[in-house]
Amino acid sequence: MIALEPMSQTSSRDRYSLYGAKTGNCFRVAIGLEEAGIEYTPIVVDLMGGEQRGHAHRSLNPMGKVPVLAVNRAGGERFVLTQSNAILLHLDQLRPGLLLPQVPDERARALERFMFFLTDVIGPNHGAFKLRAPNITHGSLYLENIALRGIDYSESFLRESKFIGGSRFSLADIVAFTIINSMRDRIDWPNMPRLAKWFREVTNRPAVVRGMNAFDL
Numbered sequence: 001m002i003a004l005e006p007m008s009q010t011s012s013r014d015r016y017s018l019y020g021a022k023t024g025n026c027f028r029v030a031i032g033l034e035e036a037g038i039e040y041t042p043i044v045v046d047l048m049g050g051e052q053r054g055h056a057h058r059s060l061n062p063m064g065k066v067p068v069l070a071v072n073r074a075g076g077e078r079f080v081l082t083q084s085n086a087i088l089l090h091l092d093q094l095r096p097g098l099l100l101p102q103v104p105d106e107r108a109r110a111l112e113r114f115m116f117f118l119t120d121v122i123g124p125n126h127g128a129f130k131l132r133a134p135n136i137t138h139g140s141l142y143l144e145n146i147a148l149r150g151i152d153y154s155e156s157f158l159r160e161s162k163f164i165g166g167s168r169f170s171l172a173d174i175v176a177f178t179i180i181n182s183m184r185d186r187i188d189w190p191n192m193p194r195l196a197k198w199f200r201e202v203t204n205r206p207a208v209v210r211g212m213n214a215f216d217l
């Protein structure tokens with residue numbers, strides 16, 4: 001049988017750069033890198049000034065968006081990834097067991113909650129954000145309420161387990177934290193004691209604090 005060699009090998013000498021700004025998508029990746037213990041250089045992209053649409057940034061991400069993770073491999077090649085959630089799943093593969101459980105059922109549960117936040121909370125909230133600028137207020141409020149109802153529902157996850165995706169901190173907590181943090185003023189906290197306790201604890205995790213400060217340069 002022929003053993004297939006991977007086309008490119010990761011190495012402890014690879015150098016990671018995270019291009020981003022103070023947005024939920026970028027915070028998620030910075031927190032993921034911090035939780036995984038991967039050293040990286042944060043590079044601020046000036047979104048207000050349109051730097052993301054300039055030639056230099058588009059050579060990394062033709063869509064002109066952040067975050068972008070650029071990996072300079074020890075062997076000289078460059079590997080570039082866009083899409084915050086694809087980056088998070090890549091980090092899980094680099095540091096198995098730190099960002100997602102490895103036991104299949106536990107991993108599936110954590111991924112189920114990860115996907116729940118991406119599609120049922122962050123997705124509608126992103127739609128609400130897009131409708132705000134053109135003043136489509138009714139549509140914007142409608143989508144924002146869908147996102148808030150999803151957050152209400154997540155209180156039930158914490159009846160079964162200490163963290164959103166299971167007994168240990170995982171990618172599910174990272175995606176839940178960044179969106180809940182950005183919507184924290186609209187959340188019915190008195191009716192969600194478990195979520196409130198979880199939110200306080202996650203806010204104070206050292207890796208989360210470092211990730212949330214990554215673009216304060």
Ligand SMILES: N[C@@H](CCC(=O)N[C@@H](CS)C(=O)NCC(=O)O)C(=O)O
Nearest residue numbers: 023025052064065066067083084085
């Ligand atoms: N699906 C992408 C979304 C990326 C995205 O929308 N990034 C925003 C910041 S959160 C951006 O770069 N906005 C600047 C622009 O669109 O000009 C991801 O998850 O990484």
